[in-house]
Amino acid sequence: MNDSYTKRQIREITGRYGLIPVRSEPVSSLYRRNAVFKVHTQSGTYAVKPFLRQPSLGSSAVHQIGTTAKYVKLLADSGFSHMPKWLTTRSGKLWTLSHGRPFYMTTWISGRGMEKPEDFEQLGRALATLHLTPGLGLRTKGSPTLEQIRLWQVKDQLFRKRMAQALQPGGRNRRWLKKYGKTCTRLSDRAWAILKSPELVGLLKREWSRPALIHNDITSPNVIISGENQLFIIDWDHIKVGSAYVDIAKALMNTTQFNPDFILALLKGYEEVNPLERAQRKLIYCLYGLPREAWQAIRSPKGKRSQEMLRILEQTWPLRLDAMKLLADWSNQ
Structure with a gap:
């Protein structure tokens, strides 16, 4: 339109x-x-x-x-x-x-963006409060996390097919995929394997009885700290009953800039309101590690936005791997 x-x-x-x-x-x-x-x-x-x-x-x-x-x-x-x-x-x-x-x-809402750990603690508390919102009539037919995982598995399969084609001589983004493609598939394989563990299978089976409201688009531009130091989340177009774990994983990826202090602050604030079990932590770690941006970028390889995503991925790759290790340690605490 x-x-x-x-x-x-x-x-x-x-x-x-x-x-x-x-x-x-x-x-x-x-x-x-x-x-x-x-x-x-x-x-x-x-x-x-x-x-x-x-x-x-x-x-x-x-x-x-x-x-x-x-x-x-x-x-x-x-x-x-x-x-x-x-x-x-x-x-x-x-x-x-x-x-x-x-x-x-x-x-x-006028204000500034998130700049310090205390801001991310506020965001964590806000997300936890959102996910715990009581509401009659909230229902899911199954596990919303499992539904999202199935969609992501399809994207992973498409990524692998496109990568095989792009690695041929003259293929689009061949250099990037030769350097990072196999690591992307290893990250996905590791997540899919962990998700088959009995504790996570059991967690996903129970999820349908604990529906959560999620924002579904937590990004840095959508979080504002007002002049009174009050955190506001804007742009609620995508609010739905869905996976709190996906909401947390996306928020971590889209706001913290892979800064360890910001990551741990967001999780600390969340658990102050809604403590997480070990299986829940492991699930968030798995979802965070999926190379979703690479899947999206390779989907439309000629697009300007796709090229920008690949450039950012390359610049931040070491930081991403460090953040994944941090979350792996956190999930085992």
Whole structure:
């Protein structure tokens, strides 16, 4: 869908929430133009955000925003304090439809990024609180972690096929794959082997009875420390009932920059709220070690973003291996 929006459209959306904009300005994210609109009103500053449909779910954007709003309300009712306040329209809904696309409106959060271990401890506590949110009606048909693992195993298989093709003379990314490809497959093989251990098989079988709400997109740009030193997580488009272990592993990979102090601080904060058993620690370590960025980059080898991912992978490879060793030691404590 076109990401161009007129000021009139943003003004109309803001009006549905009972507010009159003084001015508005588009704000782009790393990968998306006009990702959100910063709207200034006489009563404060707010964010108007176009809701991003997930094509992989197969359902409509309206259905998805309805589910998202249900989970956001559940969080708000439980007193979760690490999410911007979602505004309610004049008709009592947490979202509105404009030109066929859902939008939602929240308070605007200003602040800084995470810079010190204490910030990562806050993030760990916030994630644990999110994962422990009580909610009637949260159900899964099976283990959400096992479901995600099966999807990743398919991506791993595709990576191996593409790697075999790319290693032929003239293949795209041949140099990178000759240097790192076998290590990627060894990391995957190690994770798949550990996941077959009886303690992890038993853990995954029990997971369906402990559903968790997850943010599903914890990245550095989505975490803000306010002027009052309060941590806020923004961009809740992908919230769902899913795997807390996947959520933690992704958060570690996407926020800590492989810094040992940041990694341990996030895990310390998490376990202050939700202590982890040895099997749970081992599962997080396994999921963290999977070379997901390499799978994604090789999937579209000609894309500019893929080339950037491979460049970052090469630059950070030693740090990644050190971080995996740190998590391996942590999982055995």
